[in-house]
Amino acid sequence: MVNQKFDLKPQLFVGVVTMTCRISIGGLLSLSGILIPALQAEEDPNLKISLKDGSWMVTVWPAMAIFGSMLGGWIADTFGRRSLLLMCQLPISSAWGLIASAPSYWVILIAMGMSGFGNGALNSAASVYLCEISHPKVRGMMANLLNIAQSIGMLLSYVLGAYLPWRFLCWTLFGFSLVSAVLITIFTLETPYYLLTKLRVNEARNNLQKLRGPTTNIDEEFNEILERKLRLEANKLANQISTKSIFTSSRFLRPFFGAGVTFILACFSGIMVISLYTVNVFQESGSSLDPYLGSILVMSFRTFTSLVGSIVLTVFKRRHLLLCSSLIISSSLFLMGGSNYIRRHFFHIPIEDKTLNGTWLESNSTHDLSEGFKPALWVSTINNWIPLLAMMTMYAAHSMGFGALLKLSCAEAFPTEIRSKASAIVFVFVDIALAGVGKAFPYMLEAFEFYGTFWIFALTTALTGIYGFVTMVESKGKTLVMIEEQFEEKRMKRKNLVLQNSMENNRAQPETTQVNRVG
Known part of the structure; x- marks a missing residue:
C-alpha cells in the first residue's frame, strides 16, 4: 500500500487550505515581538509597558492554551477534526x-488569552487532521505545511509591524483570518x-477516494484501516477494554x-521564547543591526x-533528523551566548552604546576611550553578524528537523481511538x-545574563535530541496502522518474554524441591 500510486493534488489542496489557519x-505568535517594544515606546499611559509587563503577554498565550488543549481533544474525538478546525x-x-x-x-492581554485558547484547541486538531488525510509517502511533507504556514505568519507580522503601525497589522490579519x-x-x-x-463506513470511503483522486485504487488502504478498526473493536468486546x-496501558x-x-x-x-522575543533578543545580543531588520531576515x-x-522529511529518517537538528540548534545557541560573553567581558562598552560598537579592549586595558580606537573588522563582524547567522542556522535546523518532527511524531504515535x-x-x-519559560525569560536574563541563559537553552536542546533519539520509534514511510502495530508488537514481545521467564521459573522450582527432598 505504501508503494501504491496516488494523486497528490487533492490532499495537497486540502492541506494548503488547512494551513491558512496556522x-x-x-x-x-510573533505579535509579542512587535508589540512589546512598540508598547514600551508608547506615550499613552494605558498602553505603555515595561519588558516585565510584556512578559505577561507571552505568558497568557500558552496559559490559556492549556484550557484550549483540554477541550480541543474531546471536541476532535467527539465531533470531528474538521469541526474543531472551524470552531x-x-x-x-x-x-x-x-x-x-x-x-x-x-x-490586549484578554485578546491574547482568547487567541491562546484557540491555538491550544487548534494544536489538538491540525496535526492530527493532516496526518489522517495524508498518504504515508507524503505525510511528513503534509504535516510540515503547518510549520511553513506558521513561518509565513511570523514573517508577515514582522514585515508589517516593522514599517507600519501595529494596529494596521492587526486589522490586516483580522481580515485574513476571516478569509x-x-x-x-x-x-x-x-x-x-x-x-x-x-462507523460511518461509506462516508469514510468516499472521503478517502476524494483525497487520493478519482482514478486511484483505494481498496488496500481503506481495507487496512477498516480491518484494524474491526480488530480493535473485537478485542475490546472480548477483553472488556474501555477507551479510558x-x-x-502501554499503547x-x-x-x-x-x-x-x-x-x-x-x-x-x-526556541519558542526566542520567537516571542525576537526583537528584544537582537537588542540584548549587542548587535548593531537594526532589530526589526534582523527579525525580518x-x-x-x-x-x-x-x-x-x-x-528533507521525505528523505531522512525521523530519529536521525531529530538528533542532528537538535545538535545544530544547540551549537547555534551556544555560539550566540559565546558571542555575547566575549562582548561583555572583553568590550568595556554598554550594550546600548552603538557608537563604540566593535572596539576591542582587554579586561585589564588602561587605554583612554577618548583617544578613539578604530574597531577591527573581524571584531565588528562578531558583534553585528554572529547573532544573525546563529539565529538563521538555529531556525534552519528547527524548520527542517526539530520543530517539524515534534508535532508530527505526536500525531503519528498514538492509537486512532485516542x-x-x-x-x-x-x-x-x-x-x-x-x-513558565515565557514568564521566566526576562528574569533569567537578569539572573544568568544573556550568555548564561542561552547556554542553558543550548544544553537543554542537546539533551532533548538525545532523549528523543533513544525513546522514539522510527515512523518514516509507515502507515498509521503500521505504527500502531509496531507499538503493539513491542508490547507483545515484552509480554511473551515475561511469560517465558515465569514458565522457566516454575519449571525450576519443582526440580529444586525434589533435590531438597533427596538431600
Whole structure:
C-alpha cells in the first residue's frame, strides 16, 4: 500500500487550505515581538509597558492554551477534526479584532488569552487532521505545511509591524483570518480515520477516494484501516477494554514517554521564547543591526528552510533528523551566548552604546576611550553578524528537523481511538512549560545574563535530541496502522518474554524441591 500510486493534488489542496489557519497563529505568535517594544515606546499611559509587563503577554498565550488543549481533544474525538478546525476560527479572528481596537494593555492581554485558547484547541486538531488525510509517502511533507504556514505568519507580522503601525497589522490579519475560516468551511473534508471510529463506513470511503483522486485504487488502504478498526473493536468486546483504560496501558504510555516527553522537553530549549522575543533578543545580543531588520531576515530564512524541510522529511529518517537538528540548534545557541560573553567581558562598552560598537579592549586595558580606537573588522563582524547567522542556522535546523518532527511524531504515535485526546494531553504539558519559560525569560536574563541563559537553552536542546533519539520509534514511510502495530508488537514481545521467564521459573522450582527432598 505504501508503494501504491496516488494523486497528490487533492490532499495537497486540502492541506494548503488547512494551513491558512496556522498563518493567523504564526502572526499572533510573533505579535509579542512587535508589540512589546512598540508598547514600551508608547506615550499613552494605558498602553505603555515595561519588558516585565510584556512578559505577561507571552505568558497568557500558552496559559490559556492549556484550557484550549483540554477541550480541543474531546471536541476532535467527539465531533470531528474538521469541526474543531472551524470552531477555532472564532476566538482567533476575535482576538485580532480586539487587539486592533484595544484602548488599553488589559484588553490586549484578554485578546491574547482568547487567541491562546484557540491555538491550544487548534494544536489538538491540525496535526492530527493532516496526518489522517495524508498518504504515508507524503505525510511528513503534509504535516510540515503547518510549520511553513506558521513561518509565513511570523514573517508577515514582522514585515508589517516593522514599517507600519501595529494596529494596521492587526486589522490586516483580522481580515485574513476571516478569509481562512471561509476557505476551511468550503474546501475541507472530515478524515476517514475519524469517520470509521463512528462507523460511518461509506462516508469514510468516499472521503478517502476524494483525497487520493478519482482514478486511484483505494481498496488496500481503506481495507487496512477498516480491518484494524474491526480488530480493535473485537478485542475490546472480548477483553472488556474501555477507551479510558487505554490511557493507563502501554499503547498510550509508550508513545507518551517517547514522542510526548520529547516535545515537552523541547519547550525548555528556548526556541519558542526566542520567537516571542525576537526583537528584544537582537537588542540584548549587542548587535548593531537594526532589530526589526534582523527579525525580518531571520523569519524570511525560516520560511525558506520550512519549504526545504518538506523535502528533507521525505528523505531522512525521523530519529536521525531529530538528533542532528537538535545538535545544530544547540551549537547555534551556544555560539550566540559565546558571542555575547566575549562582548561583555572583553568590550568595556554598554550594550546600548552603538557608537563604540566593535572596539576591542582587554579586561585589564588602561587605554583612554577618548583617544578613539578604530574597531577591527573581524571584531565588528562578531558583534553585528554572529547573532544573525546563529539565529538563521538555529531556525534552519528547527524548520527542517526539530520543530517539524515534534508535532508530527505526536500525531503519528498514538492509537486512532485516542489520538486527539492523547495529543491534547501532550499539548497541555507543552503549554504549561511554555507559559513558565515565557514568564521566566526576562528574569533569567537578569539572573544568568544573556550568555548564561542561552547556554542553558543550548544544553537543554542537546539533551532533548538525545532523549528523543533513544525513546522514539522510527515512523518514516509507515502507515498509521503500521505504527500502531509496531507499538503493539513491542508490547507483545515484552509480554511473551515475561511469560517465558515465569514458565522457566516454575519449571525450576519443582526440580529444586525434589533435590531438597533427596538431600
